[in-house]
Amino acid sequence: MVFLPSASVLSAVLLAASPLVAGNPIIHSRKEENNLPIDKILDPGMNKGKCNDLSWDENRKKIWDSGNGKEFLDAWIDKNDKGHGATNGWPQSLYSSIFPSADQSGMSCISYGADCDIEGDCKAFQDKGNAGAFYILKSVKNFHLYLAEYEKRTDWLRGKLLTDVDTIAHDFAVPAPKAGSLLISTAMAGSLGIAATGLGAIGPQAPAMAIAGSMVSIFGPKIEAMNPPPEDRNGDTTRMLQSWINSTVDAMADEVKTVRRAVFGGPGGNQYTEINDIYKVKDYKSKHPITAVFGDGRWLNENPTAGLEDFFNKAYSSARQILAFNALKSSYDTHVIINERDNDEKKCNEMKNNVWDKDAKPYPYCYGMMWLDGKGQLKGGINERAEPLWDIYGLDKLKTYRNIFDCWHKNSGEPGKLDTNNKDDTTGLQRCTFSMDLKKGSWVDDNNDCYGGATIALDTGFLNFPVASDDYQKKRTNWPHEGRSQSLFCNK
Numbered sequence: 001m002v003f004l005p006s007a008s009v010l011s012a013v014l015l016a017a018s019p020l021v022a023g024n025p026i027i028h029s030r031k032e033e034n035n036l037p038i039d040k041i042l043d044p045g046m047n048k049g050k051c052n053d054l055s056w057d058e059n060r061k062k063i064w065d066s067g068n069g070k071e072f073l074d075a076w077i078d079k080n081d082k083g084h085g086a087t088n089g090w091p092q093s094l095y096s097s098i099f100p101s102a103d104q105s106g107m108s109c110i111s112y113g114a115d116c117d118i119e120g121d122c123k124a125f126q127d128k129g130n131a132g133a134f135y136i137l138k139s140v141k142n143f144h145l146y147l148a149e150y151e152k153r154t155d156w157l158r159g160k161l162l163t164d165v166d167t168i169a170h171d172f173a174v175p176a177p178k179a180g181s182l183l184i185s186t187a188m189a190g191s192l193g194i195a196a197t198g199l200g201a202i203g204p205q206a207p208a209m210a211i212a213g214s215m216v217s218i219f220g221p222k223i224e225a226m227n228p229p230p231e232d233r234n235g236d237t238t239r240m241l242q243s244w245i246n247s248t249v250d251a252m253a254d255e256v257k258t259v260r261r262a263v264f265g266g267p268g269g270n271q272y273t274e275i276n277d278i279y280k281v282k283d284y285k286s287k288h289p290i291t292a293v294f295g296d297g298r299w300l301n302e303n304p305t306a307g308l309e310d311f312f313n314k315a316y317s318s319a320r321q322i323l324a325f326n327a328l329k330s331s332y333d334t335h336v337i338i339n340e341r342d343n344d345e346k347k348c349n350e351m352k353n354n355v356w357d358k359d360a361k362p363y364p365y366c367y368g369m370m371w372l373d374g375k376g377q378l379k380g381g382i383n384e385r386a387e388p389l390w391d392i393y394g395l396d397k398l399k400t401y402r403n404i405f406d407c408w409h410k411n412s413g414e415p416g417k418l419d420t421n422n423k424d425d426t427t428g429l430q431r432c433t434f435s436m437d438l439k440k441g442s443w444v445d446d447n448n449d450c451y452g453g454a455t456i457a458l459d460t461g462f463l464n465f466p467v468a469s470d471d472y473q474k475k476r477t478n479w480p481h482e483g484r485s486q487s488l489f490c491n492k
Helices: 007-014 037-041 056-066 069-080 090-098 122-126 131-171 176-182 184-197 203-224 237-264 289-297 308-332 387-391 397-410
Strands: 334-339 355-357 365-372 378-380 419-423 438-444 451-453 455-458
Touching: 037 090, 056 069, 056 131, 056 289, 069 090, 069 131, 069 289, 090 131, 122 131, 131 176, 131 203, 131 237, 131 289, 131 308, 176 237, 176 308, 184 203, 184 237, 184 308, 184 419, 203 237, 203 308, 237 289, 308 334, 308 387, 334 397, 355 397, 365 397, 387 397, 397 438
Parallel strands: 334 438
Antiparallel strands: 334 365, 355 365, 365 378, 438 455
16 A cells, blocks of 8 residues: 555644734624524624635634634534534525525535635625625635636546556556556555645645645545456456546545535535545634634635646656556566676666666666566566656656665565655655665676576675565575576577
C-alpha cells in the first residue's frame, strides 16, 4: 500500500488560515419586515447577524461571527432535520423563507450542475432582518463551486489517463498478462498523495487546499485496495487498463457526490455519517456537522477553487510517470545495475539509459538497466524500450536512479512502497516514487556463444539482496546465476 498523508497532518499544515486583519464592522440600518416565513420558523429574538464591509479573504472569521453564523445555521438545520441525518435541501428553503416571492430554482445545490447561487447583496438580507443568512448562503455557494470544480477535474484526469494508458501499453509493449502489474490503483493513490504533499497554500486558499489534500486520505485507501479487472477476453491490454482507470476515478467522484448530498441535503444524504472530519473546522463546537463545515467562515473567500488546477496537474504528471515506469519494470523484469566496469563518465554515458553519478559515495557510480528474460537469463542494455521514460514521459534520469537507490537501502535491500510522508535523501522526490531491484558489480563478458545470458560478479560489500536472505548473509558472489550461464546449444 501507499503511505498516504493523514488528514490530521495535512490539516495541521494547511488549515492555517490567513491572519485576521483588524477592522471595524460597518453596520447597516435594519428595516424590519413582518410575516416572513423564517420569522415563523426561528426564534424571533435570535440574533440574525449584521453586515460589514471587511475583506472576506482577510477577515472570514470576524465576518462569520458578526453574522452569528454558528447559532443561525444550527437553528436552521434544527428546523430542517428530517431525522436520520436528512436535511432536505436546506439552503434553498432558507433562501425561500427570506425571499418567498423570488425565483428559488437557482438556490438548489444538490447536484453538480446546479446554480447554487443567490441574488442580492448582504444589505438585501439585512433589510429583511436576516443578514447572517447572506454569509451562510455565500459559504454554501463557494463550497458547491469547490466540489463541482473538484469533480470536473477528476473527469479531466480520467480523460487524460485513458489516452495515456493506451500510449503506455504501446510504448512499452505491455503484454496482456502483465497489465495488472502496472498497479494503476496504487499509482493513482500515490500520485494524489504526492500532489497533496505539494500543497503549500496558506492564507485565503488554505481551507480549500487543505481539503484537496485531505480527501486523498478518504478515497486513497479505497482505490489502492481495488483489484485489477480481469484480463480482457481478447487480450486487449488497453481495454483492461482503461477499465481500471474508470473504476479508480469513479471512486474519487463518488466521494464528491457523497459529501455534496450530505452537506446540502440531497436525497439519501446523511450529515451524521457521510461528512468526514476533514471537511469540518477542527474542534469547532457546533450542534450539527453541516455547521462545522462552514464554521469560522472557512468558505468565505473570493476564489474558492484556486489551486485545484495545480493540484490535479501535479497528480496527473506523477501518475503518468509512475505508470510508465511500472510498465517498463513489469513487462521486462527490469533491474537497475551499478556496473563497475563502466568506471568513467564517458564510457558510462555511451549507453543512452545509463547515467554517471559523480556525487555517489564512496566513489562515482554508473547507473544503468538490464532485464531478465522469461528463462531468467540476464540481458544487457534494455536500450530503446527504456528510452521513452526520459524522452517522452519526462523522468529525470539521475533523480530516478537515485530515488531507486535510496528506496532500496531504506527498505533493507527490497523494493519499497511509495511513502508520501517522506522524501528521499537527495532528489526531493517522495521516497520510493520509483522502486526496482538493484544490483552492483561487474558485468562478466562472455565472449562466445556458449553462454545464454550475462552474469554480474557482485560487489559483496553492497546491499544486493534483502538483509534477512541467505544470499546476503552468505555474501553471494554472482547473479543471476552462481556461475556463468551456459547455453543448452553449446558444444564447446
